[in-house]
Amino acid sequence: MLQPMSDWYWFSENSQLMLSMGKEWQCTTAYGQQHIIDLPKSHQLFNLSDTEYYLSFANHLLASGAQFSDAQLTHILINATAAIMFHKPVAPKSWFFDEVESYGFHHRLARVSNKFNSGVVLVLTDEHSLATCMLISSKLQLNENKFLRQFELIKLAKNRLEPLLSEASSQLTA
Incomplete structure (x- = not known):
């Protein structure tokens, strides 16, 4: 580094x-x-x-x-x-991702998932019930037509963020 x-x-x-x-x-x-x-x-x-x-x-x-x-x-x-x-502020778009029961983030890393795939994000800011996140994975499908590319930002409700623990971190940039 x-x-x-x-x-x-x-x-x-x-x-x-x-x-x-x-x-x-x-x-x-x-x-x-x-x-x-x-x-x-x-x-x-x-x-x-x-x-x-x-x-x-x-x-x-x-x-x-x-x-x-x-x-x-x-x-x-x-x-x-x-x-x-x-970066300009981004609007919340939590509906693209599944809610998780045990939510939050670990060392600012979290996994987000939907019916298409899952990806890893870095939490940049933590604001009450929302977090602004940057995609670390190479890309993430949001719906049939939309993708989030690596390093793009998305604001999510924290109940969409699954804490990423070190044993699960081998898929970070996949």
Whole structure:
């Protein structure tokens, strides 16, 4: 996992939010102009708030026992931080997923399921009975015609989130 550095900065290219990680590395986030509140017009430093979110999510994911490569973990952390800092609010869409009896999340990880499939989400924000989540799995079918792609956000009632325990975490990016 890459550690945030003082030379990191956000910028946009072709209406896509990007992160420069020094002279040699850049990461294209999953978020374009249609998802972002204010797309940076020039370099916007990866500030203290960005670093706090990045490291907080890293601590949760590392403590979960989930198996990620350094590259996967870094990509998840960059997109989670970008979502928290720049993404437009999303409306609740709990009806796409089944209710679960024992609900919540474990180290901010949860599984969501419906009649089509299941996937793993990272809980970004926890608000009363709702949680804003980012899909970690590669994709998730919502209905006959709709899919959620990796790193897209969805807001759900917490009774749709099944805590993901470490023994079940081998299917994270499947």
